[in-house]
Amino acid sequence: MNAKILDAGNVNIKRLYALDTSTYLAGELPVKTKEMLGLISSMVLRCDDCIRYHLGKCHEEGVTTAELFEIFAIANLVGGTIVIPHTRRALEFWDELLTIK
Amino acid sequence: MNAKILDAGNVNIKRLYALDTSTYLAGELPVKTKEMLGLISSMVLRCDDCIRYHLGKCHEEGVTTAELFEIFAIANLVGGTIVIPHTRRALEFWDELLTIK
Amino acid sequence: MNAKILDAGNVNIKRLYALDTSTYLAGELPVKTKEMLGLISSMVLRCDDCIRYHLGKCHEEGVTTAELFEIFAIANLVGGTIVIPHTRRALEFWDELLTIK
Amino acid sequence: MNAKILDAGNVNIKRLYALDTSTYLAGELPVKTKEMLGLISSMVLRCDDCIRYHLGKCHEEGVTTAELFEIFAIANLVGGTIVIPHTRRALEFWDELLTIK
Amino acid sequence: MNAKILDAGNVNIKRLYALDTSTYLAGELPVKTKEMLGLISSMVLRCDDCIRYHLGKCHEEGVTTAELFEIFAIANLVGGTIVIPHTRRALEFWDELLTIK
Amino acid sequence: MNAKILDAGNVNIKRLYALDTSTYLAGELPVKTKEMLGLISSMVLRCDDCIRYHLGKCHEEGVTTAELFEIFAIANLVGGTIVIPHTRRALEFWDELLTIK
Numbered sequence: 001m002n003a004k005i006l007d008a009g010n011v012n013i014k015r016l017y018a019l020d021t022s023t024y025l026a027g028e029l030p031v032k033t034k035e036m037l038g039l040i041s042s043m044v045l046r047c048d049d050c051i052r053y054h055l056g057k058c059h060e061e062g063v064t065t066a067e068l069f070e071i072f073a074i075a076n077l078v079g080g081t082i083v084i085p086h087t088r089r090a091l092e093f094w095d096e097l098l099t100i101k
Numbered sequence: 102m103n104a105k106i107l108d109a110g111n112v113n114i115k116r117l118y119a120l121d122t123s124t125y126l127a128g129e130l131p132v133k134t135k136e137m138l139g140l141i142s143s144m145v146l147r148c149d150d151c152i153r154y155h156l157g158k159c160h161e162e163g164v165t166t167a168e169l170f171e172i173f174a175i176a177n178l179v180g181g182t183i184v185i186p187h188t189r190r191a192l193e194f195w196d197e198l199l200t201i202k
Numbered sequence: 203m204n205a206k207i208l209d210a211g212n213v214n215i216k217r218l219y220a221l222d223t224s225t226y227l228a229g230e231l232p233v234k235t236k237e238m239l240g241l242i243s244s245m246v247l248r249c250d251d252c253i254r255y256h257l258g259k260c261h262e263e264g265v266t267t268a269e270l271f272e273i274f275a276i277a278n279l280v281g282g283t284i285v286i287p288h289t290r291r292a293l294e295f296w297d298e299l300l301t302i303k
Numbered sequence: 304m305n306a307k308i309l310d311a312g313n314v315n316i317k318r319l320y321a322l323d324t325s326t327y328l329a330g331e332l333p334v335k336t337k338e339m340l341g342l343i344s345s346m347v348l349r350c351d352d353c354i355r356y357h358l359g360k361c362h363e364e365g366v367t368t369a370e371l372f373e374i375f376a377i378a379n380l381v382g383g384t385i386v387i388p389h390t391r392r393a394l395e396f397w398d399e400l401l402t403i404k
Numbered sequence: 405m406n407a408k409i410l411d412a413g414n415v416n417i418k419r420l421y422a423l424d425t426s427t428y429l430a431g432e433l434p435v436k437t438k439e440m441l442g443l444i445s446s447m448v449l450r451c452d453d454c455i456r457y458h459l460g461k462c463h464e465e466g467v468t469t470a471e472l473f474e475i476f477a478i479a480n481l482v483g484g485t486i487v488i489p490h491t492r493r494a495l496e497f498w499d500e501l502l503t504i505k
Numbered sequence: 506m507n508a509k510i511l512d513a514g515n516v517n518i519k520r521l522y523a524l525d526t527s528t529y530l531a532g533e534l535p536v537k538t539k540e541m542l543g544l545i546s547s548m549v550l551r552c553d554d555c556i557r558y559h560l561g562k563c564h565e566e567g568v569t570t571a572e573l574f575e576i577f578a579i580a581n582l583v584g585g586t587i588v589i590p591h592t593r594r595a596l597e598f599w600d601e602l603l604t605i606k
Contacts, residue, residue, distance in 0.1 A: 451587045454587055
């Protein structure tokens with residue numbers, strides 16, 4: 001569906017999606033840190049699809065389960081218990097990622 | 102379920118739902134514009150059911166796919182990449198609407 | 203999954219989840235009132251899982267259907283029509299709770 | 304400014320504002336409970352003006368400071384620490400209300 | 405301050421801010437419609453600075469006060485009464501814009 | 506005012522505020538990373554007071570201005586242009602922090 005969105009030819013959407021790639025590239029901060037930042041933003045804004053995406057990236061970047069739980073702790077603290085159901089689904093997906101590997 | 106909610110006889114809920122109809126009627130702004138406003142509000146607030154409802158109305162009012170993508174572009178810009186998964190689902194539903202027609 | 207989250211041993215998450223229990227215990231306000239407060243917070247923040255949890259508790263505490271609709275009315279008023287789809291799902295779940303009983 | 308908004312003559316806005324009054328009238332739930340529901344909704348959605356309005360009403364309805372802190376506790380738990388600055392301002396305003404009386 | 409942000413030389417921020425300009429240029433939809441879409445998005449997301457910015461643009465594009473109130477009506481309906489304080493401040497700023505002209 | 510909130514003696518609020526301290530202590534992740542996570546959460550949830558708090562901590566932990574702008578870039582991308590006014594105020598406060606030092 002992302003491909004379909006890009007095929008539609010709206011130049012501003014294309015630019016935003018390109019930016020969505022370039023913003024997470026290594027810079028002053030390493031990719032791992034940036035992906036943790038993307039993950040927690042997705043958690044407090046409560047977007048399951050976004051959480052899954054950044055969990056995948058965090059896994060690739062070597063985030064450990066213990067580190068992940070510290071991110072969960074901050075997300076649940078700042079965002080409140082309203083984040084708990086998303087945390088449950090995040091952990092389920094993380095378990096899948098660990099099993100695959 | 103909407104019928105069931107109304108049947109329950111809470112007068113304030115009935116009034117709010119009546120208002121949900123009257124607010125989108127043609128006035129100073131045409132229905133098409135109002136439905137686009139309802140759509141983008143639903144997008145940035147990230148409510149898939151609301152998005153589908155207003156997509157249906159936008160389709161009835163003759164919003165074109167090119168116009169829709171400009172609404173998507175503003176919604177993704179103002180609301181951020183957190184709106185992307187909802188945009189994907191919106192496009193899927195829009196494709197269904199075009200196919201039915 | 204909640205058990206799995208707690209088993210992971212992150213002490214701050216454990217404390218937050220313990221707080222999620224203790225905060226709703228009877229105090230100056232009775233449990234029934236606290237659960238109605240938890241329910242409406244979940245509705246305006248639009249978290250279906252949280253809504254179901256507090257609906258279950260409200261049911262246990264003897265909240266009537268007529269009282270529930272007054273909570274729905276305030277949630278839909280303050281949170282806007284964006285709350286309607288969550289209200290529909292809340293009513294569906296409430297009907298299940300009433301049927302089981 | 305509310306008067307100016309109503310004077311402008313938009314009938315749907317008038318109806319919504321009328322609904323904002325009627326929804327909080329005594330019904331199945333007493334006014335005190337409804338105002339506590341309005342207060343906590345305003346807190347988790349983080350609107351200082353709305354919080355002040357409902358604090359005023361809660362004060363009129365005889366909500367005690369100990370009860371208020373239990374509402375604060377639920378609001379901060381469900382909504383997260385992001386609600387803390389609003390809680391501080393709420394307490395400041397509550398202190399003013401107590402002093403005036 | 406926007407200038408200072410851009411001067412700092414972060415290329416991704418520069419691109420996002422450039423996109424913030426290009427997305428509102430005339431395309432399939434006229435600038436007036438796009439600015440109304442930007443305005444209502446800002447209202448339901450409750451950002452006073454963003455609301456003021458788009459009110460200025462709407463004024464330039466010839467949006468009438470009667471049209472504006474229809475946008476307000478949809479924003480207050482979809483976003484809920486939590487949007488009312490922002491509507492009050494929006495009307496205050498609109499009055500300033502009308503006076504200047 | 507935080508002191509006043511704690512003095513009021515609500516045990517659940519005390520526990521939450523204690524948690525707000527313990528969650529950011531060094532653990533698997535260093536304090537610097539945790540404070541960056543707290544900062545971006547505050548930015549996408551758009552709480553100026555929270556942003557200022559975490560900016561202060563980030564400054565203490567040695568976050569550089571170039572690193573900060575990469576956090577800003579992710580916050581503005583994920584949260585959308587609605588975050589821009591908060592970014593402006595964040596940069597103003599950061600400049601103050603740099604000047605004081």
